[in-house]
Amino acid sequence: MFKFKTPSKKTLEIMAEAAKGNEDYEAKCIEKIRRLTSHEEAKITSSGNNSIFIALSAIEGDIIIPDQGGWHGFKQIAKFLNKNIITLKTDLGLINPEYMDDLEIEDNSALIFTSFAGYTAEQDTKAISKYCKCNGIITIEDASAGIGDKQNLLGNGNYSDIIIASTGSPKIINVGSGGFISSSDSEIFKRTSLPQKLSKTSQIVCGGICSELENVTEKLEVSLNATEHVKNNIDNTIHADKRGVNVIIPHANAKEISWNLKKSLPIDRSGFITTCPNYNRIKQKAIAVEIKNLDYDCLKEEYLDKIIEEINNQL
Secondary structure, three states, X not given: OEOEOOOOHHHHHHHHHHOOOOOOHHHHHHHHHHHHHOOOEEEXXXXXXXXXXXXXXXXXXXXXXXXXXXXXXXXXXXXXXXXXXXXXXXXXXXXXXXXXXXXXXXXXXXXXXXXXXXXXXXXXXXXXXXXXXXXXXXXXXXXXXOOOOOOOOOOOOOOOOEEEEEOOOOOOOOOOOOEEEEEOOHHHHHOOHHHHHHOOOOHHHHHHHHHHHXXXXXXXXXXXXXXXXXXXXXXXXXXXXXXXXXXXXXOOOHHHHHHHHHHHOOEOOOOOEEEEOOOOOOOOOEEEEOHHHEOHHHHOHHHHHHHHHHHHHHO
C-alpha cells in the first residue's frame, strides 16, 4: 500500500512538547526561515493562502500570474483584494521573462509564481529575478516545495523579494497546517498589518515547522531524485529534463488512464493520481503523478518501479 506523507515521529514529539509552552518555538522557527531564505524578516502564518493574502495585500500595482502551472489561490486572492490581474503566457507553466516585454504593467507591480511549474519543473529564478529587478517588478515565490533547495536556486531571498510557503499536509514541510512569509523589505510587513492580525498560529504549529526545517533539504532531495527516476523511465513526460516533484504525462485518454491507475496503485488517500487540464498543473489533457505526496518510505526504487510499470502498462 502506498501511503501519503504524515508528520514524522520526531515532529509530533516536538509539537507535543511545544504544547506545554515552555519554549518560544515561534522565535526559533523564524530564525531558521531567515537562514534558509537569506531574508531579514519572517512571519509564521495560519496557512499558505494566508501568506499569499499578506503578500498580495502589500502590492500597490498589478498582480502578474502565470497562465498555468501556478496555484489557483493566486487569482482568487488577488480578485478578493480588487487587484488588477495580468495573465502571463508560459511554456507549459515555465516562465520566460521575455514574454513580459509586451505587457503593460503599472509601477510597483508583482509577479507571483511557484518554485516548480505545476510541481514538475523548476523555474529559472535567476533569469526571472534579473528581469524583474531591471524592470521594477517585485517577485513573490511560493516555495512550498522549494524551501531547502540544495542548489540554492529555489526559495532563495537573493532572487525572490518575497517568499511564501504552506506547511500543511502533504507538503515538503509537513506539519498539517500553517505557513510562513519572508522578505528583506520591512515595508511589506508594515503595509499588511490587518492580514497579519487575522493570521493566528500557535507554538504547536511553530514547533512542528521548526522540527521539519531541520532536514527539509534532505527530504526535498529525496523527492527530487525519486521524481527524476520516474521521469527517466516513462516516455513523453513534460519538462523531462527539469527538476521537479511530480510527473506529468500528456495523453488524449488521460481521464480513463488516471482512473485505471487509481485502481492498480492502491493508496490510502486520493490525490496521488490527478487529471489535467488543471490550472495548478497544465491546461491540457494529462495524467499527473504526485510523487511529492508520498511518504518517504514509498520513495524507494521498489515502490517507484511499481509506479513506472503500472503507468507504462496503461500508456
